[in-house]
Amino acid sequence: MRVLVVGATGLIGTHVVRLLSPEHEVITASRKGSAVPVDLSDKASIVAMFDTLGTVDAVICTAGAAKFAPLSALSDADFEFSLANKLMGQVNLVRCAAAHLSQGGSVTLTSGILARHSVEGSAAVSIVNAGVEAFCRSAALELKGKARVNAVSPPWVAETLQSMGRNPADGKPAAVVALAYKRSLTGDITGQVIDVT
Secondary structure, eight states, rough: EEEEEEEETTTHHHHHHHHHHHSEEEEEESSSSSEEEEOOOOOHOOOOOOOOOOOOEEEEEEEOOOOOGGGGGGGGHHHHHHIIIHHHHHHHHHHHHTTTEEEEEEEEEEOOGGGTSTTOOOOHHHHHHEEEEEHHHHHHHTTTTTTEEEEEEEEBBHHHHHHSSSGGGGSSSSHHHHHHHHHHHSSSSOSSSSEEO
């Protein structure tokens, strides 16, 4: 399959690319350092990416940023950034991908554990992740018969916890998280939020 990975240079994206490359033609996309440049927060950039690529069999998005901070410290701009980047970026990715997917293709988005297990400081991240999950289920209905749409909900990633000075054993390694994206790509499910086990 011809698989576009958006966010290919990030922690999870790097492992997804490594996992899929032996069996698929993987096209890497990110803001910098990839074969194809794309800014997820800029719809025109997403349109330009697909205009360059043409048809793909699948899109996997491991990109998207949202602000993590106490509610009292979050500004309107922090919420706007989070919504424009991780939520609307992935919404627009699906909207633009629909015309460039081969019949029966798939799109896999990224939400996260904070959609359902909030912690202090996660207000902006939690609302965005929950929005991605709701959109995934709705988009799957809209694209039924044309393409599958799923989302992976990563837990805390071990390498991220370690970089924060926390116990990596409280998370899952990025290589394990990548397996959930492969399951979405090669399976037949749609409209599902895939938890990493």
